[in-house]
Amino acid sequence: MATSGGQIPWVFSQVKGTIEEEVAEADIISTVEFNHDGEYLATGDKGGRVVIFQRGGLPVKPSVGVPPVFRCDYNVYSTFQSHEPEFDYLKSLEIEEKINKIRWIKKTGMSLFLLTTNDKTIKLWKIMERYPMYSGFNLRDDEGRPLDNTEVVRLKVPKVNTDKLTTEATPRRLYANAHTYHINSISVNSDDCTFLSADDLRINLWHLETTDQSFNIVDIKPANMEELTEVITAAEFHPINCNEFVYSSSKGSIRLCDMRAKALCDEHAKIFDEPEDPSNRSFFSEIIASISDVKFSHSGRYMLSRDYLTVKVWDINMESKPVETYPVHEHLRSRLCSLYENDSIFDKFECGWNGTDSDVITGSYNNFFRIFDRDNKHQFCYEASRDMAQLGQILHHKIVTSETNRRRRNEVCVDNLDYNRKILHAVWHPGDNILAIAATNNLYLFHEQQHHTQHS
Template identity: 70%
Template sequence: TPRPLSARHYIVLQRTWSARRFIKCNHTCVSFIGIARTLRVLELSRALCHASDIISTVEFNHTGELLATGDKGGRVVIFQQEIENKNLPQFRSEYNVYSTFQSHEPEFDYLKSLEIEEKINKIRWLPQKNAAQFLLSTNDKTIKLWKISERDKRPEGYNLKEEDGRYKDPNTITSLRVPVLIPMDLMVEASPRRVFANAHTYHINSISVNSDDETYLSADDLRINLWHLEITDRSFNIVDIKPANMEELTEVITAAEFHPHQCNTFVYSSSKGTLRLCDMRASALCDKHSKLFEEPEDPSNRSFFSEIISSISDVKFSHNGRYMMTRDYLSVKIWDLNMENRPVETYQVHEYLRSKLCSLYENDCIFDKFECCWNGNDSVVMTGSYNNFFRMFDRGQRRDVTLEASRENSKPMQVLKPRKVCAGGKRKKDEISVDSLDFNKKILHTAWHPQDNIIAVATTNNLYIFQDKVN
């Protein structure tokens, strides 16, 4: 008999995992047959898989030149696309380590006797305005703005300093020298520019940069705050769903995102499977949504697990701003902003797990938070599954494919063949039984290059980068 579930129980169990340090890098070639045709993979793996080595977020910057990953150890690793290979189609997915830095450290809240993990929950890039790059990273409580910059010159020839750094006696200086810049080995520096803290009582699950490039939002289980990038000591609470009596709590906020073009519009999802579109022009506190997106429940599919599997784990606007994509436990849904009563497209990710919900509930896998992403022109969507499988759906041609990201099938120039899962009956030779799926191997975090057919897939402590093959 399944254990009874409360909203508090859900808040505790909805947390996802994360990652830490890269120990070795292997370059492997793989091909992929399916929607994005054939792919080539750069596998960046760690030899030892500690709890702190698990990747918790993956994010391309706006040009796709940089790829950032965060892990449970509070570390951010940035990969850069090889500049000399950028215009060579067959090598454009070559990414090498560009910068590594410790973003967050473990902390302890002595007032609440609560340990604050260093795990990186989300990373979001800011649009590039000058030579430097900026990104936001957050753990459960604190958001930081980081500046990533390059330095290949250093000043030399100071009047008041010796070459070893000691100060001269001013009385001994007989001539005036102008310091000059001399070349040095390229150094990539990551420096914290802002720290946004003490604004969230509950765990932060989302951050999203506004299209005005001046503000961003941060969301936890019950509240959403609006920040200005230049102001760290205060934020504005724009959504608050906390009831006066916590015993009356029926849902929590699971994700939130700004519209890509309309700076006044944002959306947030809930554990009840609803989407609320809000307009900040209507009121300072967006306690009344402008649109509510909710699909009527099918009575024939009603079960003890209905509310759990309908919880939305991720929401993403399309690049053109016309659609929203949501991910619940079993499916991906596409919503038109002009139609609130039902999604315009529904894609089943792993429907064969519906008969396994009881065991998935017992081992807490049913609370896994899968992410989803669009390709650059919104024609294909991608999300993860178990057994290191990930799914891609071509919206126009109504085709889908299941692929596996693993070290075993990542030999040079090997074709990454589509995988099929047998839910019951006689299993074919090229199929895998649903009973043999490994639920400890899961792809929760994925990202798609904004301009090219290059994808990044995180499998526990491994990062795979695929591209479509060029013949």
């Protein structure tokens, strides 16, 4: 429910993670993803681990005339090590275990399936529930090991245990040796049979059942690498049309490709690019124009792209310019030189849609994240902070100001922004107003404040 002006009253729900001052590099969350119905939430970290959370509790049955209250508590469902550090002996290259992306496969049975990838290898995981059904055997112990005959002194009746549920994660497929460069994207097709994987220069098409063969559908590698002018930064399938996909580049363009045209999609069907204003050109223009993320809307009509300073909404029927542009942290434009020196200008922020495509979300520095209301053209800035210890605490809109003398509690001086505290990964529940925000090693969950109507 939105308040006046279109603002949704967000409240703090949960935070997962440790509170240590010194955060281990392996514990930093590197990707966050809801499954298709939002009942499960997966996170991957730089240590190669995947944690799956399940939405807990039972829905509250509303009284007559009172809006329903939805569940927003997520509890750990399964944890497993997805990738280990490797070493490429042919290239004398270390391959990090960091999880770059997680993508869910639509659930069709009792088990869960998801794809995880590091820089080189994609894995398909099956997560299934298992009960330790029987115990108290006569000729073997509960682990299945045979007992010595001298240990069998009396006859026992085996017991059935149904109270202890465990989850088991099993790697079902391993898709490897297809990428020379680091994988930055994976996307599952709407046909639920194929998926794509993209690195800096190539995009490959895989079948979920085939691990030893993939088809190269985009290759932008020049014959002479000195002529290289751009790289692929993100790629995604269309949510409805299984023959279409898009990929973004470091030059700020988005290309829509149709696999029906020909097998190798080097010639795009459409290119979405906004010419730069010559008056704004600077040394940093190409760096800040690089698109770090691109997402189709649920309807498939629009695309959302994130570059360093802005979020843009594109209509797939209009290539010349975006239909909407939202500044994320315009106050940093005058500080690009210092951001370049500390490498912050190369941070890759993600973006996302809400379930109805009416709002978009993305992250910023100082653990700020921004929500843009497309209908009312309003934007809101909130902070994910451990200081919000009280469950149900309402989030207050933050204002970044250039004034050094801060007068109001919700104002933050631009000089005091902490660039080490940044939100690169922020996702919206596909159905409900629930946000999952990854801030360093912590996962924050926020939900819409529920209003109960008073009746006489």
